[in-house]
Structure formats: C-alpha cells, structure tokens
Amino acid sequence: MIISTNAGLWGYNIGDTVQFTNLKPYRIRVSGRLKHFISAFGEHVIGKEVEESMTHALQQCGGSITEFTVAPQITPESQEPPYHEWFVEFERLPSDLTAFAQALDQKLQEQNVYYADLIQGKVLQPLKITQVSGGGFNAVMKSLGRFGGQNKVPRLANDRALAEPLSQWAHN
Numbered sequence: 001m002i003i004s005t006n007a008g009l010w011g012y013n014i015g016d017t018v019q020f021t022n023l024k025p026y027r028i029r030v031s032g033r034l035k036h037f038i039s040a041f042g043e044h045v046i047g048k049e050v051e052e053s054m055t056h057a058l059q060q061c062g063g064s065i066t067e068f069t070v071a072p073q074i075t076p077e078s079q080e081p082p083y084h085e086w087f088v089e090f091e092r093l094p095s096d097l098t099a100f101a102q103a104l105d106q107k108l109q110e111q112n113v114y115y116a117d118l119i120q121g122k123v124l125q126p127l128k129i130t131q132v133s134g135g136g137f138n139a140v141m142k143s144l145g146r147f148g149g150q151n152k153v154p155r156l157a158n159d160r161a162l163a164e165p166l167s168q169w170a171h172n
Helices: 047-061 097-111 113-120 136-143 163-167
Strands: 002-004 011-013 016-023 026-033 064-073 083-092 128-132
Touching (some): 047 064, 064 136, 064 163, 083 163, 097 113, 097 128, 136 163
Antiparallel strands (some): 002 011, 016 026, 064 083
C-alpha cells in the first residue's frame, strides 16, 4: 500500500499488502507484509498463503503449534532439489506428520500457481518440516535481541538468518 497526497506530490510505501473488502464505500483489510516473502526460485510465496496452509493442515490432521517460520533451503546437503523448510514448534503433534506435510504443500500449491509449477516441474521438491524443540523459538528470538511484545517471529524469510539458529533446536 502506498499512501500519497491527493495531488501525488509524495508517496510512502507502508510495507503492507491489502485486499479490498468493499468498493462502495472503499474498505480494505491488511493481508500481509511486503518484506515477508519467499521468492528464492521465483515462487513469490507470501505470508497469507503460508498462514492459510498451516490452518488448513491443522484442521485436516489435528495437532496444535506454538510457532512456525518458513525459509528456503537452496543447497541441500545431498544432491536433491531445493525445497522450502518449515520450522514448526508443535504444542501437540498431528497424528500423521507425513500427511500433515502433504496437506501443507497441497494447500500452498492450490494458492500459488508459481510454487505449484516449480513443484510439478521438479525444480523444487515438496516442503520439509523441521520440528523445533519446545522453547526453541523464544530462545532464538532472545539470542537475536528480538524477543518481547513488539517483536514477532517472521513467518517467511528469503534467507536463512532465522533458520540457521533454529536448526540448533531441531529434533526428529
């Protein structure tokens, strides 16, 4: 969203994406942030899509989460294709983690045609879930000096700045 004077003398990008909910009168709903995205491969995944995918997977497979974030894994250790890595701190595990990951991936493909094309073209492999031990997100946010009421865990990042410290809290 760009806020501007009515004469267009100046404009300011507030960093939010919006959806119109009504045209007469105009009403909008903030739907996401521009700086929270993944487009390491041209997939243009945004926060709204990962939030809706997570909600869908939890409804389909059960379980509950404390926190999650998503980052691209561009250079996997083996010669496999890259993928999106979902770091999830579960409060209660779903009954079937494989079905949960498939539900997440399928819902994301339904919402994002670019992501679906990359999966179907085998440029990306389906997402992988890394379980984060209890308290892992809080510990990492504290270590980064970003813990407290005014700081939220970013849902998406186009880099691995948050993913690498979270890897230290991973368990399977």
